[in-house]
Amino acid sequence: AASQVPRYVRVNTLKTCVDDVIDFFKRQGYAYLGKAASVEELKALSGKKFMLDLHLPELLVFPSQTDLHDNLLYTSGHIILQDKASCLPAFLLGPVAGSHIIDACAAPGNKTSHLAAILKNKGHIFAFDVDPKRVATMNTLLTRAGVTGCQLAQQDFLTVDPRDPKYSRVTHILLDPSCSGSGMVTRGPVEEAAPSAERLQALAGFQRRVLNHALSFPALRRLVYSTCSLHQEENEDVVQAALQEWGSAFRLVTAFPSWPCRGLAAFSGAESCLRASPAETLTHGFFVAVLERCKKGAAPSSLPAAAKENPQPGEETEPGAAPKKRKKKKQPMR
Known part of the structure; x- marks a missing residue:
C-alpha cells in the first residue's frame, strides 16, 4: 500500500x-x-x-x-x-484570520503550522502536547515554518481549564488525539500488529474524554475531530458518544461533500464524517468529523452548510468569526 x-x-x-x-x-x-x-x-x-x-x-x-x-x-x-489526509483537519476547520484556536494534541506540529497559514499568522493558536521531546521538536518545526502567534505548552489538554479567561475567545478547536495509528502506511517492510481489544477500549475511552472536554469550551463554535485510525471504536463510535452526551448542543456537519469516502454507517448521519485510505483516496488511513454548535433557537435545518468545498475564500460570511482586533499583549512562543 x-x-x-x-x-x-x-x-x-x-x-x-x-x-x-x-x-x-x-x-x-x-x-x-x-x-x-x-x-x-x-x-x-x-x-x-x-x-x-x-x-x-x-x-x-x-x-x-x-x-x-x-x-x-x-x-x-x-x-x-505532509500526507494529504493529514491536511484535511485544518482545511476543514477553516478558521478566519483573527480567530482564537486550540490545537489540543498538537505535536509534531504540521497541523498547527497549517492552521497558522490559514490564519495568515493573524489570531492566536494555543497548542498543547504532553510529551516534552515532541514539544521541543514542534517548537523547531514551527520556527522553521515562520509561525507566530502560537503559544505552545507542554501540558495534558485534559488539565486545561475551559473557564480560564484566556480561552474565552476560543471559537475553533482541532482535536487529533492519540490513537492506534492503524491507518499509517509504513514505507518500510515492517507491518504493525493490530491493537488488542483492551488497547482499543483504553484509547477510545481517552478519546471520548478528550472530545467531551474540548466541547466544553464556552465560546466554541466549530471543532474538527480526527484520527489516523481505521477502527470504528476510535472514530464513529467516539463521535456518536459525544453527540449523545451533548444532545442538541452540537451537530455533525457534512465534511467535504465531494470527498468520495464517507464514515461507516454506525449511526444515523455518520456519512457526514469522512474517511481516507490508500486504496480509495491514495492517502494514509484517516478519519475526520466536523462538529458545530447549534445556534440557540434555530432548527438544525435552517443552519448554513458549513462544509464548503474551499473554506478559505468567503469565510468572512460566517457571523462573528473574526473578532474585532483588541490590543493584546504578545505572548512569546516558548
Whole structure:
C-alpha cells in the first residue's frame, strides 16, 4: 500500500505561494502536469513529474519515491512534507484570520503550522502536547515554518481549564488525539500488529474524554475531530458518544461533500464524517468529523452548510468569526 501513496507537499503560504514553488521545481528539472482531475492521474505519476492536487488548494503531488528531505524548500520551511489526509483537519476547520484556536494534541506540529497559514499568522493558536521531546521538536518545526502567534505548552489538554479567561475567545478547536495509528502506511517492510481489544477500549475511552472536554469550551463554535485510525471504536463510535452526551448542543456537519469516502454507517448521519485510505483516496488511513454548535433557537435545518468545498475564500460570511482586533499583549512562543 505504501508504494502507491504519493509524496504530498504542502506549500507553506506563510513563506511563499504555489506558483513560486511550482517554478522552483521546474527549474530543478521537474515537469509540472497541471491540476489533477482524478485520483487515477495521481496514481499514474512517475519520474520527475508533479501535479496540483484535485481537492486541496496548496498541495502538490509527486511520485511516492520522491525524496525531498534535503531539498532547499523543505529545509527552509517553504514546503511541508505532509500526507494529504493529514491536511484535511485544518482545511476543514477553516478558521478566519483573527480567530482564537486550540490545537489540543498538537505535536509534531504540521497541523498547527497549517492552521497558522490559514490564519495568515493573524489570531492566536494555543497548542498543547504532553510529551516534552515532541514539544521541543514542534517548537523547531514551527520556527522553521515562520509561525507566530502560537503559544505552545507542554501540558495534558485534559488539565486545561475551559473557564480560564484566556480561552474565552476560543471559537475553533482541532482535536487529533492519540490513537492506534492503524491507518499509517509504513514505507518500510515492517507491518504493525493490530491493537488488542483492551488497547482499543483504553484509547477510545481517552478519546471520548478528550472530545467531551474540548466541547466544553464556552465560546466554541466549530471543532474538527480526527484520527489516523481505521477502527470504528476510535472514530464513529467516539463521535456518536459525544453527540449523545451533548444532545442538541452540537451537530455533525457534512465534511467535504465531494470527498468520495464517507464514515461507516454506525449511526444515523455518520456519512457526514469522512474517511481516507490508500486504496480509495491514495492517502494514509484517516478519519475526520466536523462538529458545530447549534445556534440557540434555530432548527438544525435552517443552519448554513458549513462544509464548503474551499473554506478559505468567503469565510468572512460566517457571523462573528473574526473578532474585532483588541490590543493584546504578545505572548512569546516558548
